[in-house]
Amino acid sequence: MKKNSSWSEYINMKQKYTFWEKLSLKCVLVGDMNVGKSSLAARICSRTFKTDYSPTLFDNYAATVSVHGIPYHLNIFDTAGKEDFSKFRVISYLNSDVFLVCFSIDDIKSLVHVEESWVPELRQHVPNTPFILVGTKLDARFQEPDIQVVSSSTVSPKQGQELAAAVGAYSYVEVSSLSNDGVEDLVTEVVDAAKTYWELRCAKKKKCPACVII
Template sequence: MRHFKIVLMGAGGVGKTSMATQFVEQTFDETYEPTIEEIHKKTISLDGEQCLLELIDTAGMEQFTQMRDLYIKKSDGFILVYSIVDPTTFEDVKSIREQIVRNKLSEQVPIVLVGNKKDLATGERAVERTSGAGLAARWPHCRFIETSAREFNDIEEVFVYAVQEIKAFQDMRKKRVSVLHKEATKRRKSTGKCQVM
């Protein structure tokens, strides 16, 4: 069974905890309690393979930046969540991704960008779907989706996308390492022949 460590990140109140609990327990809590850290686990079957997902639901508050850095370094992929009715949370995901790139020392990071609260889209929408899709298109290895944690709308897809992005990224990296290993072996062999001559 493959194990995937996925971190949910975003500003406070965007629905990270609601998404995780809907996915794992199929429950939605109407009250908002700020999260410091919660870890959820769920096994899913994807492409005939059992996958254990460890979901780290992080605090949306700025004072937990050091904890965030630790989660980033140890994680396989990320779910960045903003609220489609709050444009400041959309700006927040951009700086969170910069923090991820800094900690991972690479632009190549598996991410699912999620615009949550689409049940409030009629009349309250402040971030257009095209803005989210456009941002995701600029980031390598990034999928985009809009959801409603309240209505359990497209919640499972978020986590499936996250696993698919991580698997594709890991497979690509393995291929690259294999190619580099073959090239290095070829060079060693040709260098060895030259020395013999």
């Protein structure tokens, strides 16, 4: 009985591994202009820091990442922050597995817009898809060694955590695309959120190899 149980567990794990290895997870970045969405996408996918800035209409990145020992294919869609481009932006929401709602830690207005604009937009178009609240430009909190610069425009960790809880975010992560701080943690959260979403949908259909219990 124990041997059969171990074999069943092995088959189940192999099915899950094969399923996720072949699957592409779609992650869409939203947020105000100039909060660092493009830099974050480039850091995740090419492990480089994007120094030049140009307003994005629509851009797509791809990478294979390893989380919990399993490879996953990530398709990351970088969207425009301008209201004028909302029609184009919403098109990219189709069939998404997880969203990154980004704000800049050195710009509290971008945090306010998360609650006033970005989360309502997601709730209108993709109400069931999980989203992660992401505080970008973490390095801006420390402009000089050993000196924390706090101003009325700087967002504290507590403010980010409280908003994430208030708007129903899957989690809250702070990152620096410049130094790479927090980026690996964010990738793990992206995969975990997307997997949870997939497994919930598949459990209803009872057709997903990753959800089969043998």
